[in-house]
Amino acid sequence: MNHDEHHLPLVIIFSRSNEISSSARSAVYQASKDPNGWRLAIFHLGGRSFEEPLRAQIPPSTHIDIFAEETFGTKGAYKTVAKALGDLEESFLLMGCDSDSQRFAVEFSSQLGGKILTNAYTFDGTSIVVAKGNRSRMEAQAIEYPSVAIFNPSPIATSRTYSSAGKQLAYESAEEEVIAIASPKSDAPAELSDAPFVLCAGGGVSDLATWNELTDLAGLLGATLGATRVLTDRGWAPNELQIGATGQGISPKVYFTFGVSGATQHLSNVEIPDKVISVNTDPACPMIAVSSLAVISDAASVAVELLRLIKEDDNAK
Ligand SMILES: Cc1cc2nc3c(=O)[nH]c(=O)nc-3n(C[C@H](O)[C@H](O)[C@H](O)COP(=O)(O)OP(=O)(O)OC[C@H]3O[C@@H](n4cnc5c(N)ncnc54)[C@H](O)[C@@H]3O)c2cc1C
Incomplete structure (x- = not known):
């Protein structure tokens, strides 16, 4: 050489x-x-x-x-x-x-x-x-x-604009994403450790498009985005978004989870608030057991529906 x-x-x-x-x-x-x-x-x-x-x-x-x-x-x-x-x-x-x-x-x-x-x-x-x-x-x-x-294909995970919702960051679309993240929102959510509202995605989020939709949803709701180790291991979420024993500790007022099982290593570093909303297909999982509102449903469908409702609401204003 x-x-x-x-x-x-x-x-x-x-x-x-x-x-x-x-x-x-x-x-x-x-x-x-x-x-x-x-x-x-x-x-x-x-x-x-x-x-x-x-x-x-x-x-x-x-x-x-x-x-x-x-x-x-x-x-x-x-x-x-x-x-x-x-x-x-x-x-x-x-x-x-x-x-x-x-x-x-x-x-x-x-x-x-x-x-x-x-x-x-x-x-x-x-x-x-x-x-x-x-x-x-x-x-x-x-x-x-x-x-x-x-x-990291989505380095500004919580600040992408709604216009990029649902777009899978594929090889061909990387240029478009540059435009989408070039103007991040000024009201960027707080650090995970002191965030009042955390939205966390887990292994039940099975495709990258849904992960991207959840990053958009977190931004639109003003929530700080987190992930379980399953998603950091997949390389979808940067390590600093990991919540749990080997990640960040959180003590939010509202915890909104999508496809998170509630494993001990995850929940051990979560101060569980009164308001926990969990979307999961398994009604018997530990995350549902600690939830105040359980949505027994597919994470991808709920994410799409919430984004649709927010968009509809925005258009009506
Ligand atoms: C030493 C050590 C340290 C660890 N540290 C951490 C840590 O810091 N943080 C951490 O998170 N984990 C940590 N882990 C890993 C931990 O044990 C769990 O494996 C991990 O938390 C599981 O993540 P999960 O719930 O996202 O995924 P899974 O265990 O894969 O669970 C996925 C959940 O999604 C649900 N689901 C499936 N399909 C759907 C769907 N379509 N829609 C909705 N829900 C669906 C399932 O019912 C299930 O409840 C550690 C493990 C070890 C051994």
Whole structure:
């Protein structure tokens, strides 16, 4: 590999199942905008059926390294990747915000002293735009070598406008989303830890479109958005939105949940208020047991219906 190739942006994807995260797709899309080219390395830790559709979306000339690393453990991510890819000392890496990528980024920075840019949003080959200030504003930064950018396709999770409701942040629609989040609401909700009204999404939210709808709903209701570990593990929600034993503690006045089971590790860091509204298909789950209003229904349908009602109400004004 010559010197110039070291400076080509390198996207690293870890796939644990048959899918890759939306944030990893976002990293691929951003790297593909570099006019000088880019490289892609895929570490297969599970199924690989995502690979063909992904290849169809990127230029055929893209250099792709594929590694099957079945023994990838919870430690040593850096060594595994560095062994496979060689010298990373002058690299600029783009990754998703899934847990494998974040773990690698931490090891990368401790081994090489490289910088980690979290909440990265767009990249054009020379500069990168990241969300700053509790994700309330965007800032462009020059690329430094070595460094790793962790892409989050919805870095301003609670501030998207209604016009983007229901739109799945797909590879093709990333440009549109830039416009949608360019003017975040000024009345951004409070930090989770002192938020009076928290809307939390859990594993019962089974598709990214519904997660996006819930971020819109939280913004429209003035609620602060949170998530269970299931959603942070999927890479849909950034880690700082996780509520629970290994996330943030909350003590809201109103807690509104969608598809949250109410597992001990989640509820142990929730000061349960008088007003708990829960949408869940299982009437016997612990979350419903602590709720003052139980909505036994599909989370996606309830989210769509609430957005429709709010829009109808807005139009009537
Ligand atoms: C050491 C450790 C630390 C942990 N720390 C945390 C933590 O900080 N925070 C945290 O949240 N978890 C944490 N966990 C994980 C925790 O144990 C649970 O696995 C997790 O909270 C479950 O999240 P969930 O309720 O969103 O998902 P699931 O357990 O998958 O539950 C999904 C719920 O959605 C319902 N549902 C399914 N389909 C639908 C639908 N269509 N519409 C509506 N509802 C539906 C189901 O009935 C179910 O109640 C930790 C675990 C460990 C071991």
